[in-house]
Amino acid sequence: MQSTQTDTIIQMGHISKRYRSIVALEDISLEIPRGSIYGLIGPNGAGKTTLLRILAALISPSSGHVLYEGKDVSHTPSLIQRKIGYMPDLFGVYPDITTEEYLRFYAGIHGIVGRQSTRIVSDLLELVDLTSRRKELVETLSRGMQQRLCLARALVHDPDLILLDEPAAGLDPRTRVELRELVHTLHSMGKTVVISSHILLELAEVCTNIAILQDGRLVLSGGVDTLSQHAQPSRQLVIRLLEPSKIPDALELLRALSDVVSAHSGEDETIYAEFSGNDQALHLLLQTLLARELPVIAFSPRSAGERLEEIFLSLTEGKSAV
Numbered sequence: 001m002q003s004t005q006t007d008t009i010i011q012m013g014h015i016s017k018r019y020r021s022i023v024a025l026e027d028i029s030l031e032i033p034r035g036s037i038y039g040l041i042g043p044n045g046a047g048k049t050t051l052l053r054i055l056a057a058l059i060s061p062s063s064g065h066v067l068y069e070g071k072d073v074s075h076t077p078s079l080i081q082r083k084i085g086y087m088p089d090l091f092g093v094y095p096d097i098t099t100e101e102y103l104r105f106y107a108g109i110h111g112i113v114g115r116q117s118t119r120i121v122s123d124l125l126e127l128v129d130l131t132s133r134r135k136e137l138v139e140t141l142s143r144g145m146q147q148r149l150c151l152a153r154a155l156v157h158d159p160d161l162i163l164l165d166e167p168a169a170g171l172d173p174r175t176r177v178e179l180r181e182l183v184h185t186l187h188s189m190g191k192t193v194v195i196s197s198h199i200l201l202e203l204a205e206v207c208t209n210i211a212i213l214q215d216g217r218l219v220l221s222g223g224v225d226t227l228s229q230h231a232q233p234s235r236q237l238v239i240r241l242l243e244p245s246k247i248p249d250a251l252e253l254l255r256a257l258s259d260v261v262s263a264h265s266g267e268d269e270t271i272y273a274e275f276s277g278n279d280q281a282l283h284l285l286l287q288t289l290l291a292r293e294l295p296v297i298a299f300s301p302r303s304a305g306e307r308l309e310e311i312f313l314s315l316t317e318g319k320s321a322v
Contacts, residue, residue: 009034009161009192010055015064017050017216024050025061025216032194032209037187039203040196042213048196049089051213052163055194056086068161082110085154089165089196091146095139099130099149102138103156110157124152128182144175151182162186164195168202180206235282236302239271242295247271250294257285275301 010032017025025047032038040048053059054066057077066073073080094102100121107117125131128148133141141149147167154162164183168176183206186193197203203210204224211221220227241247247265254263259277266272275282282301289296 007034008032009069010194011067012055013065013067015051015054015061015066017047017054017059018062023216025054028064028213028216028218030211030218030221032192034192035187035190036192036208037183037206038192038194039200039207039210040194040213041198041200041203041210042196043198045215046198046213047216048198048213049165050216052086052088052165052194052196055161056084056163057081058086082157083160085157085159085162087150087154087162087164087167089169091150093138093146093150096137098135098137099125099141100134102149103152106153106156112157120156120158124155127155127185128152129178144171144178147171147175147179148182155186159191161192161194164193166196166198168197176202235275237271237273237275237282238298238300238302239273239289239296240269240298241271242297244269246294249292250289253289253292253294257288259285270298 008031010030012028012030015025015028016023028047028051040051042048050059054061055073057073057080060074068080068083071079094105097105103121103124104117107113107120112120122131125134128151130145130148130152133145138146138149151164151167154164168179171179183193183195195203195207200210200212207224209221209223210227212219239250241250247269250271251263251265254260254271254273259275259281261274261276263271263273275285277285286296286299289299
């Protein structure tokens with residue numbers, strides 16, 4: 001079977017994976033656009049790791065097919081593995097070698113030696129900000145540094161598609177930000193990145209597309225903005241006033257406007273409003289509030305990620321994400 005869509009790098013058709021009586025994946029069909037940052041979201045046990053291992057041609061599906069640039073992964077696993085960089089959630093490092101030796105070793109596995117190896121290793125150490133640590137033993141690196149080193153390992157053969165399984169797990173907030181910046185850098189280099197997490201907000205701001213998995217099934221997929229608007233056509237506005245005593249006046253004004261679906265205030269003295277208008281109407285709404293001399297100190301639509309998180313939580317209600 002050949003793909004006719006040049007803008008799609010991966011096509012999954014009716015993928016299922018069973019381990020005796022356990023169903024890990026059930027009838028998953030997805031298309032991953034070339035050059036996208038594609039997020040796989042779901043609680044632990046949703047099937048994210050199994051799906052990534054199938055994409056990496058490390059295991060075969062029980063049924064269904066995966067096409068990489070039109071080629072069936074199950075028929076040419078070695079070819080696919082040369083084009084894919086995979087960073088598992090549990091990765092192995094060799095503690096008694098340096099970071100430079102570690103990358104040289106993996107470069108050699110891919111047939112990269114000599115001056116080419118030296119150049120690639122230097123470039124990767126610079127990319128993941130480990131140049132100053134090139135002579136240090138891997139075991140002396142922090143967890144965040146080891147994560148970046150393993151990302152460099154996945155990039156050593158310059159793959160077109162990069163699979164990252166829970167790369168931010170166990171990292172501190174600063175290191176998570178650094179990881180997101182790295183993902184953006186890979187995206188700017190033309191790479192396609194598939195990244196998994198059980199925390200939607202962790203990925204919503206970085207991903208162009210997402211798929212939500214639940215109990216091995218696909219429950220939602222598509223572009224982040226499109227899904228957000230489709231699931232919640234109206235926008236949620238968060239408004240705060242300098243003088244809380246003015247909240248009743250603001251609510252009266254908001255409820256009289258045709259573009260405001262509903263408005264209420266919370267115990268935190270913040271106004272929450274559902275707004276159905278476009279950006280121009282949103283601008284006029286703010287002007288109207290100020291023209292009525294309401295002391296607005298905060299006025300912002302909730303982000304696509306925040307709206308999608310509510311959907312994610314409702315879809316995965318009662319499922320552990322830790």
